[in-house]
Amino acid sequence: MTTQQYDANRETRSGWGILLIATVFGLMSLFIMMFNGQYVHAAENQSETTISIADTDWPNQFGNFRVNQNLPARYVHIRASQNGGRYLKTTPTGQLTFTTDSKDATIFAVFISKATSDLGYEIKPTVQFQDTATGNYLTIQTYDQAKSFFNVDKQGVYTVTENAKKAAWNERFTVDYEPKSQQYSIANHLNSSRDIAKAATYYLHTNTNGNLQGSAKATAPEYFSFETVTPQRGVLPVVSDTQGDQAVIKWKAVSSSDTSANYTVSPNATITKTGELFSATVPLSATKQVVTVAYHNGERQMQGSVAVRSFQHPGIRLTDKNLNAMKTHIQKKEEPWYADYQMLKNTVAYNQSSFNYEPTVAAAIGRGDAPSSGNIGFLEQSGNAAYFNALQWVITGDSRYAETTKKILNQWATTLKVLDGRDRILGAGLNAVKLMTAADILGHYQGGYSAYSQADLASLQQMMINVIYPVIQDAAVPMVANGNWDLAAIESLIALGVLTNNNEIYQQALDYEQSPFIPGSIQAYISDSGQTTESGRDMAHAQLGVGLTAEIFETAFNQGDDLYSIGNHKLAKASEWIAQYNLSFKASSFVPLPNPYGRTDSGSYWTKLDSQTISRGELRPIYESILAHYSSTGLSLPWTEKAAAIMRPQGFVNNDNYNFDTLTYYQGPSTTETSPVFKLRERLEPWYNRQLQNTTDPLRQYEPYPSYFSVDQKGRLFASSREAQADQFKQIANADGTYSILDLKNDRYLAVGSLPNDPNAVTADAISITDKSKFILTSTGLGFYALAPKTDPTHLLQTSVTNGSDPEHATLQLTTGTNQLTATVANENRFILMYQAADQVPKVDKQGLKTVINQAEQLTLTNITATSKQEFIEALSKVRIVFKDSNATQTEVTQATDSLTAAIKGLTKIKPDRAALQASINRAAKLKAADYTAQSWQRLNTDLQAAQRLLKKTDLTQTQVNEMAQKLNASIAALQPVTAVSSKPDTAPSASQKIAAKNHPRSEKTLPKTSEQVGFVLMLLGGVTMLGLVGLGLKRRSNQKA
Secondary structure (H helix, E strand, C coil): CCHHHHHHHHHCCCCHHHHHHHHHHHHHHHHHHHHCCCCCCCCCCCCCCCEEHHHCCCCCCCCCHHHHHHCCCEEEEEEEHHHCCEEEEECCCCCEEEECCHHHCCCEEEEEECCCCCCCCCCCCEEEEEECCCCCEEECECCCCCCCCECECCCCCEEEEEEECCCCHHHCEEEEEECCCCEEEEEECCCCCCCCCCCCCEEEEECCCCCEEECCCCCCCCEEEEEECCCCEEECCCEEEEECCEEEEEEECCCCCCCHHHEEEECCCCEEEECCEEEEEEECCCCCEEEEEEEEECCEEEEEEEEECCCCCCCCCCCHHHHHHHHHHHHCCCCCHHHHHHHHHHCEHHHCCCCCCCCCCCCEEECCCCCCCCEHHHHHHHHHHHHHHHHHHHHHCCHHHHHHHHHHHHHHHHHCCEEECCCHHHHHHHHHHHHHHHHHHHHHHHHCCCCCCHHHHHHHHHHHHHHHHHHHCCCCHHHCCCHHHHHHHHHHHHHHHHHCCCHHHHHHHHHHHCCCCCCCCHHHHECCCCCEHHHHCCHHHHHHHHHHHHHHHHHHHHCCCCCCCHHHHHHHHHHHHHHHHHHHCCCCCCCCCCCCCCCCCCCCCCCCCCCCCCCCCCCCCCHHHHHHHHHHCCCCCHHHHHHHHHHCCCCCCECCCCCCHHHHHCCCCCCCCCCCEEEEEECCCCCCCCCCCCCCCHHHHHCCCCCEEEECCCCEEEEEECHHHCCCEEEEECCCCCEEEEECCCCEEEEECCCCCCCCEEEEEECCCCHHHCEEEEECCECCEEEEECCCCCCCEEEEEECCCCHHHCEEEEEECCCCCCCCCCHHHCEEEEECCHHHCCCCCCHHHHHHHHHHHCCCCCCECHHHHHHHHHHHHHHHHHHHCCCCCHHHHHHHHHHHHHHHHCCCECCCCCHHHHHHHHHHHCCCHHHECHHHHHHHHHHHHHHHHHHHCCCCCHHHHHHHHHHHHHHHHCCCECCCCCCCCCCCCCHHHHHHHHHCCCCCCCCCCHHHHHHHHHHHHHHHHHHHHHHHHHHHHHHHHC
16 A cells, blocks of 8 residues: 555545545555565555655765764654654653654754665665764663563564664664655664565554554554754764774764854864864874864754774784794794694685685675675685785785785775675675785784785775675674674674774674673673573584684784673683583583573574584684683683694684684694594585484484494495594695595505505505595685595595485495585585594504614614614614604504514624634644743633633624734743753754744744853953044044144
8 A cells, every 4th residue: 555545545534435445445455465474664665756765865975884874964853743743752761752842852863874885785774863962862672681672562562762872773763755745754673684585664653642663563654744953952973984093083064054163172183174074183092082072053062072092903813923923933834833834825725825816706795595696705715815815925925925915805895885685794794804804914914015005905994884884783683693693793893993993883893792682792692601592503603603702802802902801701611611512512501591682483592402413523713712812811721722722733614714723823832743633524414414303312313324434344434433433533744735644543544546346435545655645635614625636636535325315224435536626515525524632532652662762772783784783773763753753653653663673683793703813722722831831821721711712602793802812822922931951952942842933933043042142242342442442542643743
């Protein structure tokens, strides 16, 4: 039924026939609309001449979205035309009532929110009404925790009050203009969702008491007159629009005749006027300051203020401290940071971590059901790529990474005009934050990248204000959604505040995060025990909510605001609760938690833990940063620490998070352990984890069928196990950027092409790592990995199903496949790494190897053959490497132990030459004791016996043999023959004398006897004396002649 039809009905009330016809027609129309499940929508039931107030001359044209929205379009009195033209006024208790006196009527500032583009499915224009006297806004929300969320009675009638201190979604109304009567209808969304295809608003009307009310029942619009007035006193709306390091304070003229002289700014600043817009520029500093604008024009006195400040940059989650530490660790190739950096380089799909990445951009992007422009993946990938390339630039200093980051940011800044779709809040919140983080790094790290100009940054800031901010400014309240939606919006809000140096936006995020009326806030989302509201839903959303909270807290902490300690460290409790459940499958406690909306449907209120049984044990990349903060405060988080540890190196896990937190946040000591242990799970349905209906078996609720891989006797891998019985595997990084997977039960590596009779089978039978046991590991950011053999890198491994029509008896085998990595990865090519805690991993026993190494190191390698000595040295060197390798398997340790033991046994001593010693022994044995003095013979006999004993030993050295031979020969030489008592010496020598003569070359034949020696000496002395005397005589005769 049109507005014109309603007007005609009003004008012909005296005509009973026409009245009857109109009434019947109206009832029929109402019946038809109700039959179709639709209620009257202000925009759908207006006449052709009715238009939105946003399409009139009311909206501001001052610049960006925030300035236009946050400054009043007009100041008005509101008159209820159908109630005698009485004026609306607010009471001290915030209720609306009537007055007939315009002087007693409330003056409302009217704010219009209108998209800056009309390209796609933009958010429809809304209007907010502020009481200029109190500064409060009209609202349908109670803002009273003791009452229901909405101000609604049992009959579903909503009553508008003036109780909102700030304006958000429930302070937004739809206003349409009817040119014929020059009047306006007012409608409200009530509790309906904003971004769905059948989004509805419902006409409001006044009752006899002046209450403004609405319900979901079909009703004709009531028309109101908006009379423009000039306020006399009250709150002057002021907005801060930062530009670089300056805050530009803006306000709209109260009266069209106002000049700069009618306003004063404190602290003092020069005021300029452009049309109806006044502004004053104030320099920003790290210290927050309140800028006050006072209006004075005769009796009219108004005042408004805004707080401004600058922020630390980089400061969106990461600071210079984080980035410098990361860079230093990578330069030193320290673990586990370096392993995570290798995953950044080698495992990210679609070139997102490469400077070769090429963004795909669009003017309209949408997430979720219609109305949506689709292609949210374009923005999601670009956000990842910008952030990953920014990290690469910091680490390497390579300007190509900076240029790629710049290209991504600039193309989106100049192209994107609208983000739409049912899930637009998630699309904006989860993805825009990474673009902003990348810009914060590129624009400010160590002074910023010189080629990324202030104009570039300003362009991105304006796009975020005009496109992203309208989507997230009310958090997720427009969708009456669960907490993770709010948190996604709040994260991008706080990032936008930092990026733009805008304290209003930043404070808006802080307020939401601490509000009991926002489902995602620290007050509403996390209980005092640490349980989150969505822990009753599933573990994907529950971990997401905790992770987003941590990311918000970290950005706030970088700016000097400690949210971590709220509620006696509520976030720490939440991290412990969620980590414990996902690691042990046992919750410390569980009670159903209410949400602020009072929703009790199965989509927002859960009476059972993990009721959707999705993603339990699939760890999100959220624990490392939480651990880093609380560890620095001395708070112990054992479950969080365990969850963080088993994921290292973290890698690229999920698009909804930042990822690579080992690289950016790990603060523990360096380590050699860089190979996470996991159980391998396939992703095909129905074997993955969708709950069986009507089952009473708790195990089958989480694991309806076996979906974990184990190795059979032939080495083949089948998804034949449930979690508790499945094999464990270890991820081994190779130097060429590939990865190998070790089956810990069999100590064998996964390989391809090992079975001639089953050539497509992937088997765990490789003893060592070769090209056939190397795989390319790729993550698309959806919680799974794809694997391709190095020997066939374009084709992915897959889960091949036999007898799939009978899920209970089907066979699921890991094989090589034919699918390639594309934008969409099929479920048969998806594999989930279910990480295992250290106490769940079988320990490798190295004690035996240590004992053998100690034995080897105590050996003296003298008198050893060169060959056996070299073999021993090489074996010991290899064994030491295995002993130090934290990734060594039990088989490798056993093999190393055996090889070193064999090398020790193989050491061969050098055999000495005994011939000379034997000859000396033989000579000495022929001598007779009677021929020599007793003393000299005793020496010879002692040495002879020692030599004979030595010669019998088997472990002789050449030195021992040589020394003994020399000693025995000396004893023989020292023998003293016995002298014969006789007057005549024998002319013929005895046998012993002959031997002695042979052993002593200077025999008695060549040397004079003792008496002859004395005579010879005397003769020699005499001759010398005679010569001396002759010489003396000759000298005297010569002297006499002279």
